[in-house]
Amino acid sequence: MIKIDIVDQEIIKDSNRKKIVQLLYKKKELTKQDISKELEISIPTVTSNINALIKEGIVEEAGMAESTGGRKPIIIRFLPNSRYAFGVDFSLEIIRIALTNLNSEIIYETSMDIKGFYNIDEAIRKIEMEIKHILNEKKISIDKVLGIGFSLPGTVNEEDMVLEMAPNLKIKNIVFKEFTDILKLPVYIENEANAAAFAELTLGIAKEMRNLAYISITEGIGTGIVIQDYLYKGKNKRAGEFGHMTIVADGKPCNCGKKGCWELYASDRALIEGYCSRANQKKVSLKDFFYKLKCEDPIAKEAWESYLDYLAIGIQNIILLLDPHYVVIGGKIGQYPGILESLKEKVFIQNTFYNENDIKILISTLKENASILGAALLPMQKLFFIKRKII
Ligand SMILES: [Zn+2]
Missing domain, CATH: 3.30.420.40 (ATPase, nucleotide binding domain)
Known part of the structure; x- marks a missing residue:
């Protein structure tokens, strides 16, 4: 019984934190009182979560709001440049790489030509070098990067991290889990159209x-x-x-x-x-x-x-x-x-x-950026979403 209670407590704690981050992401600026009211979470719980988020650099205190009687409440501001994510989009002849911030704004973008996908390991190594170069250029430390999301033109098992088949790229059964060590970041994968649909749903027309x-x-x-x-x-x-x-x-x-x-x-x-x-x-x-x-x-x-x-x-x-x-x-x-x-x-x-x-x-x-933005959203799910949105 005790064990179950601890698990439940952990789930509630995690879900409160994600709800607060999600709300601040949407509204950009709020007071703790606003957050507490909107999410129906007690002020002490909001305060302890906000304190942790300030420590992690994801939000900051940004002055005082107008008082509604009593002390002026502090405004909490979401910091979109506190974390980043990479989106990588594979297509027939080109690999696109984009670095985005938490507002899904593309901070840096590059692409490389690829002649066939027969040597996927080489492609991954090139991506790793490019990523290093981008982080250097933008002076971003790797610990601020949530991960890399890949948008792939084929059947993707995102749980087992396998690109099962991509008929147009003429490759199959590529295990992306193995690339985590090379890329030195958490890796996420999704089918290209699914990634684009996810982006439309989160950021775009849908x-x-x-x-x-x-x-x-x-x-x-x-x-x-x-x-x-x-x-x-x-x-x-x-x-x-x-x-x-x-x-x-x-x-x-x-x-x-x-x-x-x-x-x-x-x-x-x-x-x-x-x-x-x-x-x-x-x-x-x-x-x-x-x-x-x-x-x-x-x-x-x-x-x-x-x-x-x-x-x-x-x-x-x-x-x-x-x-x-x-x-x-x-x-x-x-x-x-x-x-x-x-x-x-x-x-x-x-x-x-x-x-x-x-x-x-x-x-x-989102035009031609739908799938790459969707790919970059994959690592952000850990920060924002309570459960995986896949059935
Ligand atoms: Zn066919």
Whole structure:
């Protein structure tokens, strides 16, 4: 009995501390009285937590508030630059590294080209060197860094710390736990679209919204599902692999081994390939393609229309499967002006099940930073969140 009581006490203590940090993070400045009132925690408990947080440098005393009768209360201020976190985003040809503070502001950002992921150990060593360099440059001590979060384009078991498979990177079963020693920091991993969905939920457009499907369009397509504030990952942590749902029976062969997967028709790569095959061209950048589209190039227009048709079919399937409040589109394609209107027209074509008033389609406000910010948020969970937000 005594043992259980001690455990309970510890959990309550930890949860009080996290609630206080979370509230101060949101409101930036509050008096102890405000905190006590808002969280329904006694003043002595608030005071002892605040004293500990001041000692750790996470908050500071910042003058007096107006008195409501009696002594003027002290203002407690949250210090966003008291701790930092790294976000690392892996994609096909590039690794992006960002250092953020507790307000998820990017303090430093860099990237490195990577030719294939055959030597993951070498990539990790390069990241370690880059991290050392960044901390040196910004004069930040490593003990102020909460950890490194990795955003990975594949199936991720975040509990066992394994990237189970990333068909487009052609790697599988990478155990990230082993990299903690090299990186000398706590390591966290998450699927790229899940990390982006987590960022949208915490910082972006979905802040006030609880059910959403996040569609990350890059060289492939990843999707993150949020149900009532929780990332839905399913029994084997593979939920949301909508990029590999079959859109064309017996269609193009995919790196995953199947045929006709959605991402072969609705990713950045698919758009470019669709244009190049029509224009009989070898390669064109996404930027150049959008320029041609803006200039009303007829081949670009045709490729765009066909691309949007496939994108819309996938979104329709997701809506039928999940009936979410919101579908958020992330990635460079989402930034093209006018995409939303054209896409909505195609998604909400006359049907029996839903119309434009039932589900909102939105463009990510975090743009290309959604997944890297989500990755950097992973180490911060220890400071802010009472329980892991994954089901
Ligand atoms: Zn596939």
